[in-house]
Structure formats: structure tokens, C-alpha cells
Amino acid sequence: MTQTNWNSEAHPARLEERLDDDVVRCHLSPRNCRIRPGQHGFCRVRANRDGRLVTLNYGRSVHATEETIETEAVFHYAPGARILSMGNVGCMLNCDYCHNWKTSQARYVEDKDVHRYTPQEVVDIALRHGIGVISWTYNDPVVWHEFVVETAALAKAAGLVNLYKSAFFITGEAIEELLPVIDIFSVSIKSLDPKYYRRITKGWLEPVLEGTEQVFRAGKHVEVSTLMVTDLSDDEKTARDMAAFVGERLSPDVPTHFVRFHPDYRMTNTVRTPVDRLERARAAALGMGLRHVYLGNVYDTASTDTRCAPCGQLQVTRYGLNADLVGLDAGARCTGCGSPSGLTLLPDARPRERVRELPAGEDLRIAEFAWHGDVRALHVQLRNASAAPARVYTRRYGDQGDHAQDGWEAVDLAPHESFRRIAAKSTPGERGVRVAVPPQCDSTLHQVFDRAHFPTVEAADGTLNGDVSPLPLFRPGTRP
Ligand code: SF4
Known part of the structure; x- marks a missing residue:
């Protein structure tokens, strides 16, 4: 059967207003x-x-x-939980700096990067892999409204949690349709400067703030983040403006994330955000009374850990996109002072099976990827070409610490299944990832530049700017 172009089939849309002369709004x-x-x-x-x-x-x-919930700038709901990112x-x-421009800007989308799913298939993938949270993410779920609403309702009925990660340039009436099915909103507020919004995002600020307030007042779990773009929005004023918005229009308890930028799309002639500027921004927001302020896309800093607001006890430690619960009891109370942490915990739906050694006598091909430069996460795409179930394995290597004891993680693939999952550096001493697949399966590796980046090229194709920018390079004026 001939595959049609990704955008050749129309589906009825919600939120339509019919005007004269067959015009619609x-x-x-x-x-x-x-x-x-x-x-x-x-x-x-x-x-x-x-x-x-x-x-x-x-x-x-x-x-x-499959990723972890930390990928979505969500730190106070099910730390370390596996999510299914869609x-x-x-x-x-x-x-101007979009790191998903190859999929967010429809004119550049290629059919090879587009997959077809039904609502039931999405729910079935999550259930089959024991994943408890579906995350609507990457480019932006707003423009996928009909599919998100329908699938999230099915997922909810199946006992799954729905997470919505968005720049949230959305109307109040569309939000009303999301409220019955979405549990967690992670909102990316680009700046509190209206001129910045118009110039850099081509949208406008106030609807984003109003929408964030709307979901917060509805009682949803809300976290907010701001991309601190080098020399544009990485100053203390941005941090203070964010703190004022969160403290006055939401609550000082709403987790707030300042996220490191990498050069991308129309902004490759610059550098990553200096970490000392991020730390100063965090200090400024804490100084204004916010209780939980985190940095994103940074490593080797305590500014990603969660501490008890009343007593300072360490509750969750994080390294990159990985989290470990260290100071919370099963009821999410601080083990130091007994105060409620405000975090929501979920039992890990079904942890993946691990083996110390690969099964003896099995014919397994092993691929290896070493962390380098700023590349500290990888998408591993696994395909089972056979009509029978198959088992593949992934593991981290090079670390002498706890995670070296974890061994190989087993991933069970259904007949003809293609599955992608993230592997993210989890300790300073870890050097890379290995993937072992049987003859009927294959794997491809895709470098991830920072959280919620969906890579469309293979690792073998390389990087730009000394490993701080992903391929492909955007060339102004290009049209496919
Ligand atoms: S840009 Fe916004 S208003 Fe315009 S068609 Fe798309 S979703 Fe609708």
C-alpha cells in the first residue's frame, strides 16, 4: 500500500466558528x-x-x-517515573531558538519523521511497557488538540496519568476541554516581557499567563519553566519577574525551573547559557520567596535537588534526567521533620526486569555510545523485524557507583514493534550506554540535546559548534 503524505488526510477539528462565505475562524x-x-x-x-x-x-x-518525568520539567510529581512521550x-x-524546529515548523517536516498512531495504540504501548504517565510534549500539544483530548480520555479510563508540556499559547475555551483529562501541566513561559514574546516567539504573553492561572485555579498540578537564553533572557530581572508572577498569581510553592539553552534553529551564532548566570537567577527567585526553584539542563549542581522547605532535609537527588528518592516516606512526608512534602508519588507501575549478565549462548550484537561534550542523553530506537516477541537489552557502563550494579535492563518488544527510549547519564563517572539486540532486531542511536528535544537524525551524523548544537543545521530561506 502506498503511504500518503503526513498531512494529506483531514480530520474534523473542534473549536470552529463558521463565518460568511465559507470562511472559518x-x-x-x-x-x-x-x-x-x-x-x-x-x-x-x-x-x-x-x-x-x-x-x-x-x-x-x-x-x-519512553523517557523520565524529569525530561518535562516536572519535579514534584512521581520523581523518576517513566513516561511515554508523544x-x-x-x-x-x-x-527563534526552537530545538524541535524540524517537527514544530510544519513546512520543514519530512514524512520519514512522522509515525501514525490511533488513540488506542498509544494507550496500549504505555500499558504494554508498564508506563504510568503519558506526556503530550515536544513541538507543542496545543496544535494536536483533538487527538490529545480523545487519547488522554482513553488513557485516564485505563488508569494512566496525563502530562501536558506546553508553551501554552492556547485559549481559555480549549483549556476547558483539557481540564477533565489532564492531570499535570508543565508550562514553558518564555519571558515576562511582552516585547520579547512578540519578537522571539511570534506570540503574545498575557494569554500564556492567564492560561497558567486557569489550570492552577482548577487544582491541577502545575510547574513552570523559563528557557534562559544567553544574553537575551538569562538575567536576574527575568528571574525576578518570573518569581513575582509565580508568587503573586500562582503560589510560592509552585516549582519553578530555569532552563539552560543550547544554540539551535535561527540562533546558532551564540553559546550555551553560562551556568553561573543560572545560579544567580535561581538565587534571585529564592530571595523573592519562592520555595522550590530548580535549574534544568545542568549537571553536577545541588540546584536540581529537592529539599524540605521547613527543615532542609534532602528529599530527592537528581542527576540530569534521573532522580532518586532519599528523604520521603511512602506517604510523601519528609523523613527529617514529618512535614508533608507537597510531592505526589506514584508506585512505579511495573519496573523493567534487569539481569546481571547477558544470557549465555544468545547471539547478541552490541552497539556502544560514549557520552561526549554536552551530549549526555540518547534516544535508542529498537525494532523487532520478526513475527515473534523479542527481548533486547540496554545498560550504562564505566561507572563504579551504584548504577554499575544495575546490570542490563530488558526491553520486551512485541512482534514487528518499533520502540524508542531514552538513556541519560546518571552519575558523573558514567561513560556511556550499550545496547544488545538479537539478529531479528536492530537499533539506531539518536543524540538528545537537553530535555524535551526530539532528535530526527542519527548519532552517526554528528553535531555542530563543538558538540553544543544538534543537526540538522537550519539554513535561512530553505524550503523543502
Ligand atoms: S495558529 Fe492557532 S488559531 Fe491559527 S489555525 Fe493554528 S491553532 Fe488555530
Whole structure:
């Protein structure tokens, strides 16, 4: 059967207003695009077909990927939990530094990067792999509204938790449709400067703040983050403005994350955010009364750990995208003073089986990837080409500490299944990752640059700027 282009099938869209002359208005994002027959909106994934609003990306996703909840700037809900990340194509913004521009900017999307899923298939993948949380993430879930709402409802009915990681340039009426099905909102607020929003993101600020307040007032678990872009938004004023918003319009208890930037898309002629600026931003926000302020995309700092606000007891330690509970009891109370931590804990749905040694006598091919430069996470894509179930293995190597004792993690693949999962550096001494697959399976490795980056190229294709920028390189004026 011939595969059609990713955007060739239209699906009825919600939040439609029908105007005269077959024109429609979209009420999904505050842009409220007015779309003539045959045209599309700013996001290029919602269009007018014969006078009706349709979505062109229903069920179109990047590869479903197992990650950890820390990938989504969520630190106070199920630390260390495995999540199933689902990202689609298109976006209602066009940020100059987007690190998912190959999938968020629909004009650059290639069919090879797009996979097809039904709502039931997404839920089945999570259940089969013992994953308790589905994360709607990467480019931005706002422009995947119909698929997210339908699938999240199915997931919820199956006992799964839904996480929504978004820049949240979305209307209040669309949020009302999310509230019954989404449990966790991780909102990326790019800046508190309206001019910055217009210039850098092509959106505007106030709807983002109003939407964040709306989900917080609805009682949802909310965490907020800000990308601290070198020389643009990595100053203490940005941190103080964020602290004022969180403290006054949300609560000082809302976890707030200042996230390190890497050069990407239209902003490759710059450097990563200096870590000392991030630490100063964190100190400024704590000084204004926020109780939990974290840094993101940084290693070897205590600024990613969770401590008890009343007594200072260490409760969760983190390294990169990995977390260990060290000072919480089963009821999420501090083991130091007994105070409620405010964190929500979930029992790990079904931990993966581990083996000390690979099974003797099995014909397994081993691939290896060494951490280098700023590349400290990897997507491992695993494919089972056979009509029978298969077992593959991954492990970290080079560390003399606790994780060296973990051995090989087993991943069971269904017949003909393709599955992606993250491996992230978990201790300073760890040197890399190994993958072992039987003859009927194969694997490809994809370097991850920072949290919630979905890599579209293989590790073998290399990096840019001394390992701080991912390929592909954006060339202004290019059109596929
Ligand atoms: S989602 Fe936003 S950008 Fe896309 S068509 Fe609707 S209003 Fe326009």
C-alpha cells in the first residue's frame, strides 16, 4: 500500500466558528486565525476544507518514546517515573531558538519523521511497557488538540496519568476541554516581557499567563519553566519577574525551573547559557520567596535537588534526567521533620526486569555510545523485524557507583514493534550506554540535546559548534 503524505488526510477539528462565505475562524490558540477555503492557519496543521475547519495532524506523531518525568520539567510529581512521550507536528508559535524546529515548523517536516498512531495504540504501548504517565510534549500539544483530548480520555479510563508540556499559547475555551483529562501541566513561559514574546516567539504573553492561572485555579498540578537564553533572557530581572508572577498569581510553592539553552534553529551564532548566570537567577527567585526553584539542563549542581522547605532535609537527588528518592516516606512526608512534602508519588507501575549478565549462548550484537561534550542523553530506537516477541537489552557502563550494579535492563518488544527510549547519564563517572539486540532486531542511536528535544537524525551524523548544537543545521530561506 502506498503511504500518503503526513498531512494529506483531514480530520474534523473542534473549536470552529463558521463565518460568511465559507470562511472559518479557529478558536484553539489566541491567534484565532481566520481561514479561507483551501487555506491553512499560522500553524499549518489546521485548515479550511470546503468551509469546515479540519486538522491535518490527527494521529500523526514523532516516534513514541519512553523517557523520565524529569525530561518535562516536572519535579514534584512521581520523581523518576517513566513516561511515554508523544509529540506531533506543527506549532502555534515560531520561536527563534526552537530545538524541535524540524517537527514544530510544519513546512520543514519530512514524512520519514512522522509515525501514525490511533488513540488506542498509544494507550496500549504505555500499558504494554508498564508506563504510568503519558506526556503530550515536544513541538507543542496545543496544535494536536483533538487527538490529545480523545487519547488522554482513553488513557485516564485505563488508569494512566496525563502530562501536558506546553508553551501554552492556547485559549481559555480549549483549556476547558483539557481540564477533565489532564492531570499535570508543565508550562514553558518564555519571558515576562511582552516585547520579547512578540519578537522571539511570534506570540503574545498575557494569554500564556492567564492560561497558567486557569489550570492552577482548577487544582491541577502545575510547574513552570523559563528557557534562559544567553544574553537575551538569562538575567536576574527575568528571574525576578518570573518569581513575582509565580508568587503573586500562582503560589510560592509552585516549582519553578530555569532552563539552560543550547544554540539551535535561527540562533546558532551564540553559546550555551553560562551556568553561573543560572545560579544567580535561581538565587534571585529564592530571595523573592519562592520555595522550590530548580535549574534544568545542568549537571553536577545541588540546584536540581529537592529539599524540605521547613527543615532542609534532602528529599530527592537528581542527576540530569534521573532522580532518586532519599528523604520521603511512602506517604510523601519528609523523613527529617514529618512535614508533608507537597510531592505526589506514584508506585512505579511495573519496573523493567534487569539481569546481571547477558544470557549465555544468545547471539547478541552490541552497539556502544560514549557520552561526549554536552551530549549526555540518547534516544535508542529498537525494532523487532520478526513475527515473534523479542527481548533486547540496554545498560550504562564505566561507572563504579551504584548504577554499575544495575546490570542490563530488558526491553520486551512485541512482534514487528518499533520502540524508542531514552538513556541519560546518571552519575558523573558514567561513560556511556550499550545496547544488545538479537539478529531479528536492530537499533539506531539518536543524540538528545537537553530535555524535551526530539532528535530526527542519527548519532552517526554528528553535531555542530563543538558538540553544543544538534543537526540538522537550519539554513535561512530553505524550503523543502
Ligand atoms: S491553532 Fe492557532 S495558529 Fe493554528 S489555525 Fe488555530 S488559531 Fe491559527
